[in-house]
Amino acid sequence: MFNIDRFSAVPVYAQLVEQVRHLIAVGALAPGDALPSVRTLAAQLSINPNTLQKAYSELDSMGLSCAVPGSGRFISQDAAQRLKNAAARDLDDFKKLALSLRDMGVEHEQLQSILNSIYERREQ
Amino acid sequence: MFNIDRFSAVPVYAQLVEQVRHLIAVGALAPGDALPSVRTLAAQLSINPNTLQKAYSELDSMGLSCAVPGSGRFISQDAAQRLKNAAARDLDDFKKLALSLRDMGVEHEQLQSILNSIYERREQ
Amino acid sequence: MFNIDRFSAVPVYAQLVEQVRHLIAVGALAPGDALPSVRTLAAQLSINPNTLQKAYSELDSMGLSCAVPGSGRFISQDAAQRLKNAAARDLDDFKKLALSLRDMGVEHEQLQSILNSIYERREQ
């Protein structure tokens, strides 16, 4: 279910947050779905439980998941909506940033190639 | 020399900042060049001098121009270098933002079309 | 809370920026605290809202405060840290400037008296 690159510059916990967000975005994780427990998933991925705890805490603080003591951790009801709202805000920032870069003389091709490299990595 | 769209959602003063930054980036405004005076350019563009003053002040605070009271306002010596540095920082933000958007389920095509619209507008 | 000297040579908006910075530095304004709204404080101080807006915008651009349209304006989380960093940079400039003044023949006493006058004013 998860794919960790231990040699990446991006921290393991951030990779996990990223992947959960993606799974929610594409509907693979739906509201009410349980996330694997910290101990079992940490064992399965051979990572430190604290690392996973940090990832889960971040998801909680984003309002994407919710820990129910004694029961487990679940995708929150409005997780997809929160992601969409966040995406809308970020899309706006994206436009502003691209506009600013264009005005500072950055070429269209340069920005396209960045986009390509980011999406190719995922499609692999 | 300048082109204001009064019906745009982006504030007039921001359009002006944007255009001066672009003129510096492409070398049309070189270090030491004088910017048109607040009053004359405001009259020419049919905008309020205060609006232009705000745009110019922003350029000053970016270190791109330098006001000499009683004399005029001039492009600073390291204006182009400052722009390049700012562009490098913004390119980094651009990558992070695009990565985040990808993970939130935004499609490659959507970001590309935003980029296209931004660059086409300029090329017109 | 604020104290404006209308007859001072230093602009009203600059006095306001100065005082907010001081309140942050001494901890009287903590991260997350709301600043008085533009209209209410302007009315209270009997100054034009635009003047206060200018002061607040400057604080925003320094990263000390953050405006949330429709909600209010708040002291940013890292405001105190930013002030400390700025103080470190300015201390360095202070040394260089004092060195330069010494070499141009300015007496020790003259600089001391400037310092005294600045700090006495505050202590009153």
Place this chain on the structure above:
Amino acid sequence: MFNIDRFSAVPVYAQLVEQVRHLIAVGALAPGDALPSVRTLAAQLSINPNTLQKAYSELDSMGLSCAVPGSGRFISQDAAQRLKNAAARDLDDFKKLALSLRDMGVEHEQLQSILNSIYERREQ
């Protein structure tokens, strides 16, 4: 006449500029006085002539000295006045900087000790 510290962090040419400015300020170098030629002074101080050339060029560009090809380099007529003007401007900056430092929470004693260390060094 000159005193170079080769192990100082401040560049040799800057030390020279500093010392000439000081000599002008205290009247040890008067308008019309000749500066030692690049070659002789460089030999005397055991520094590279290019270093001295750089110092002299800087003094020229400040309007403090003036090179007369084939004849030598002389303290300009208005050197002292220029220094006074520069000092006046810098004194103003000094006040502003000190004010800003005070508002950012820097203590009076800290600034005084910086001043003391700078002036003691000279008096030694």
Place this chain on the structure above:
DNA sequence: GTGGTCTAGACCACT
């Protein structure tokens, strides 16, 4: 003439 500040008052968008 230059830049800079301040006021008065209108309008918009957001929540």
Place this chain on the structure above:
DNA sequence: GTGGTCTAGACCACG
């Protein structure tokens, strides 16, 4: 209610 933008017009200091 909040912040933000824009206009119109007055005033100051500097050169």
